[in-house]
Amino acid sequence: MSPSAKGQNLTGHDKIILSGMVKNRAQQAVPFASLKIRGTDEGTTTDSLGRFSFSASASGEQTLVVSSIGFNTYTQPVNLQGKDITMQIVLQPRRQELQGVVISAGSFEASDKAKGASLTPMDAVTVAGSNNDLATALRSLPGAQQIGEQAGLFVRGGTGEETKQFIDGMLMPFPNYPSIPGLPQPARVDPFLFQGILFSSGGYSALYGEAMSSALILNSVDLPDRSSADFSAFLPGNLSAGFQKITGDKKGSYGISGSYNNQHLYNRIVPQEPDYFYGPEYYNGNANLGRKIGKTGMLKLYVSWDHGHTALRNPDVDSLSLKSAYTSKSRNLYAHVNYRQLLGDSWKISAGLAYDDNRDEVNTRLLDRDNQQVFLSHDPYRYKNSDFLTRSVFAQGRLVLTHMFGRNQSIDFGAEHFYTRDRFTHNDSLSALTDHLSAVFAEGNLQLSSHISARAGLRMEYSSLLGRTTWSPRLSLAYRISDGAQFNAAYGMFYQKPDNVYLFANRRLDFSRADHYVINFTRKADNRFFRIEAYYKQYHDLVKTDPAYDNNGKGYAKGIELFWRDKKTIPDLDYWVSYTYLDTKRDFLDYPYTLRPAFTSPHTATLAVKKFFPGISTSVNVSYAFAAGRPYYDIAEQPEGPARVRDEGHTRAYNVVNLHIAYLFNMFKKWKQPAFSGVALGANNLLGTRQVFGYNYSSNGLNKIPVTPPARRYYFIGFFTSFGVDRTSDFMDNMDSNL
Template sequence: MKLFYYLLFFSTSVAYGQTVVKGKVMDKKGHALPGANVFLKGTYDGTTTDSSGAFYFKTFEKDSAALAASYVGFEIAETKLSLKGKEIVYQFRLEELANELNTVVITAGAFEASDEKRMAMLKPLDIVTTAGAAADITGAIQFLPGAQRVGEQEGLFVRGGSGQETKVVIDGMIVQNPFFSSLPDVQQRGRFNPFMFKGTSFSTGGYSAQYGQALSSVLLLNTTDKASNNGLGISLNLANAGLNYDYATKNQSISAVAYYGNLKPLFTLVKQNVDWLHEPEFKGSSLTYRLKPTKHGVLKVYGMYSDSRLSMNSKDPSNESGKMKLDLKNRNAFVTSTYTDQWRDGKWLLNSGFSYSRNKDNMTFDAVHFDRFDERTQARLVLTRLLSGNNSVLFGGEAHVINLQNGVDGTLYHLKDRYTAVFAESEIYVTRQLAGRVGVRGEYSSLLDRFNVAPRLSFAYKTGKYSQVSLAAGQFYQNPDYRYLYLNKNLNFERADHLILNFQIIKNQRTFRFETFYKNYAQLVREFTGQAYDADPYRFPWGTTNNGGHGYARGFDFFWRDQKTIKNFDYWVTYSYVDSKRLFQQFDHAATPTFISNHNASLITKKWFEKIQTSLNMTYAFTSGRPYYNPNNEEFLADRTPAVHNVSIQASKLTSIKGNLIILYASVDNIFNIKNVFTYRYTPDGKTRYAVGPQSYRSFFVGTQIMLSKKAKVDKNDL
């Protein structure tokens, strides 16, 4: 009998030692989620929900524990429980996971290429195979809405902004010299290889508070995290020859490039409109190293060096001979390193970087020195905290040391600037349909001895499963052109205020996008010379200056891309309209600047032929006439150049020899040989004008890339 009571007492104690946990798992709308997993974290106790979403289980655990519920397509939810042997009832309401279909994406003013689930606009080979882009990143960007084509100057011109108002950023670090050295009436290409980058984000305005010193836009380039193990490669074309080598292991990789170029063979075959005395000759190299020192940490170091020289007779209407001899020798170096990491299960993200750039132009005009030198050292640190519900907050800072020198007629001008900035930004998802990004940026320039505060904000609302509207607004500051600061260091920041409204639909590999904008310019630099307007774009300013200028730019963009309707056929159509006037520089009243065309349109097509492994591409680009200065017209900048039309074609073929991949490519620019005019210039007496056009009217280019590795792969999705 004692044994019976002992067993009865023991079983009763065990029963009282258990805790019953039961409840229900539902979504936010109260719909049951059958088959959801419910469990105590760190134990084997748990169950799955039945057809009504209900769950029930017992546990011997005591004190406190975390009860969690998970279901495919929903965020994991958990709650703290106090386990004291009493029945616990709890209801979970799970929140749907964020994805490209059910969550709004803040995109006003930006084209993303780094997230293929959203907007895969321009991949590296997409850039290379765009006819008319000449395998140049900014050349391809010019065919996106918002960008304008200005054929005789380097730079990226966006929505009424000059080429100086757009900054190129690599892994968060500003690039001091993204283009080859400026030449009179010759458009220069970018310095960087598209294959360096895994993603391209082009902002037409309203960009993040993380970036500054750009009144119009930023072009964000993100380098690849790991090189493909392609081994040795050889590049041969009419302009240069190069070697590249890629090697990768599990945790590290290295990529090396060396090249030599001489454009004399190409210019012998393609008639030039430039009087070359020594065709451009160049050489250079680059080295990229990537290391994963921890599970999530990535260290990337990139360095490049280039050396070039050329000589030409540029047109000079003020000279009796009508020309001026230019000699240029350039040396450029750029080194950047970044380290990214995360901890606390990805809730904290680190993004840090350090870079140094140096550029030297030894340049003479008719033996008179106009040397240029600049260097920039910068450091950057950004911390991001991911919060529940897809929300996040980031904060960071950056510091730059900038040194500039410019020799003009034997006088050496020099500047030194210590530029620092701090910023904070938060993304807030009110619902899956409504989200906002609020940020602020503060900047200080020791050269100006001034500080500014720039608020930025954007909102997006999901109007359907595949569509949304977005709104962006903010203030953006930039130091004046350093040529003005050489003579007047009391100038203020120039400012632009952006307002952008966007609508887009992305469905079944088709993208429709419409965006309208208004941009207000303030504190622009004005120059007062007391003389007639000087249209020479290369003049060195000498008049008195202040920040009394202002202006506006307004318009809309249209974009349509279809990669689905026709098998192996991809095309996109863009159209941009901009209306802009400014009172700045030497202008005595507001007028449309010479770099602005009201209408820009393009049609890009790409067709892949499976049987012959060939991609055939075509681009048509239209640019309406731009203003130019006519000293014989009493109305300032009232004359317009003819419209520019250009049709280009490009073909790429994949083949192999003994298992080694070979890519053959050929292109023809301006296939119809249209005599396009970019602008006109006049002699000082105003009696004679001459046209400024492209470096050559019709040109062609052929080359090959040979990859001496059986591991190398390229398919139609890349071309």
């Protein structure tokens, strides 16, 4: 450990580094063992090779506590003064117990306890084609659909609105920039802010609600290891910079970062369809603050703000001699504060407040060939010159109490309240909605035996706007059949309010519901991970818009998913393969009868390969994504009776190869603080295959325009550097971390 890694604690002593290994009696590594200085929240978890290293602010005589399911708790006095401590710890097996049973039905976890099992923040940056975007990166996992023309994450037959995102337990209501017809939109958060990512595609915890299909649960970093700064510049037009500062007493940190992205120059160089006459332009800033309170308390504040502006022109589908212009302007302010504290040896409290102020402005115009506005009063043109303004205010309060028992058992119970106020203006017409949604929940984590774990919970929600109460039972089980292999099962009921666009039309709508049934088998061993999962979802009370706005919709989704990841067979090579089979149908919105949704594909597969060449400090990442053709429909309303399907078919299969290359180097070798720099370049859809996501139809059904990506390929090249943190090890650890 270099001297620069040390700091000063409040008593003036050097901050002590504790490091070493944890093994069992057979001298085998014990991965994911928990180490903690008694009476504080300082500690760590061993990696896949049983290694650990952490710094302690406490001083003097202290007690180190080491625990791992299947072993007796180990304690050792340590004198935190004078010099760093290196130790070899041997845990004694607990009689008739195996390694801990971790419930994982329907979820992929990426955290310090599950590195390599799924997606880490570094994966989100380095998987080819992800573009540093969490939602895009998650499409390489089973269950997610390859959607290239809409914002959001589409999971197991669910729409993008049915996946919700949570940060430290708090709902982020607008995780992406607003949707633009035919175009994906980037996420608003930086994956490097998080130490853990849980992608739950079914059967998630009763602590979370308002998501029928999926939950993306993010845990932010408490305190970084050291102060740092970073800067990057990429063509086609992205600049970003930021810093993170550790306070002098080592008990707090604060940071600010920002980015600016403007694609205007790139769109002039690489021909695009549609015709952009502004942007796309995005700028974003965020600030964070972390502070240890007392021995076991942690306070975290996160604030982000952003602005987006995009304007484009397309041929008008109803008259190809005219054009349709679409302009989107958005701004968003999001903030949340989270506090957690140990209360004695067996209780923990976690509380949070969140606030979001979102404004989306959309203008549509009908233009002639010279881009001059045209006004026509007859259908279907009368509403093609319109102005829309949506203003949404969101607030959340949340309190969770946890009582911890022996053998990693616990019970969580708490409550939260959501306040939403939405105002929607269309030209001169104003509509407004206000809702108070309250929820209470309780969930127990039980170790029924050395082989069996269970999680059982119940969630109740009440919406003042709908005047409805829901009860949502959740149950998960895990059965360990050998060290590293287990079966998992989950069941749950999941409710969700209708989107505002439907509530503005009918405020008497009810909650929609999905019932989840999940079973899987997983095996982790020797830096390899295998999972096979089957699921069934039954949808109830989906929103219908034709012939009237009501909850008479229904549907189902069922399928099988496979996932295989291997980090051992080939040195410095990490690859994974995922496959999803999906059988789903819905009768919802304007569908005249039960149909396979237009955003679903029956077969989806991904191959992601990441190879690091230490000799030349170069990372090469390749990914291939496949999706069978998606259905498309021309659904026409009828003056009397239900709508009818006027035309239907299937798109061509989706095939995309992405290539990213990064060369890493240190251009500040004489500096005392570590630095990391690199040059990266890449191409998405390297082979230029033509992708068709669906079709837009004219009102009379005579014109049919394909929905395609703006360009066949997307290129980037740029430079990035960071000070204070050597990211080279992140690339190496990404190859070496155990499963």
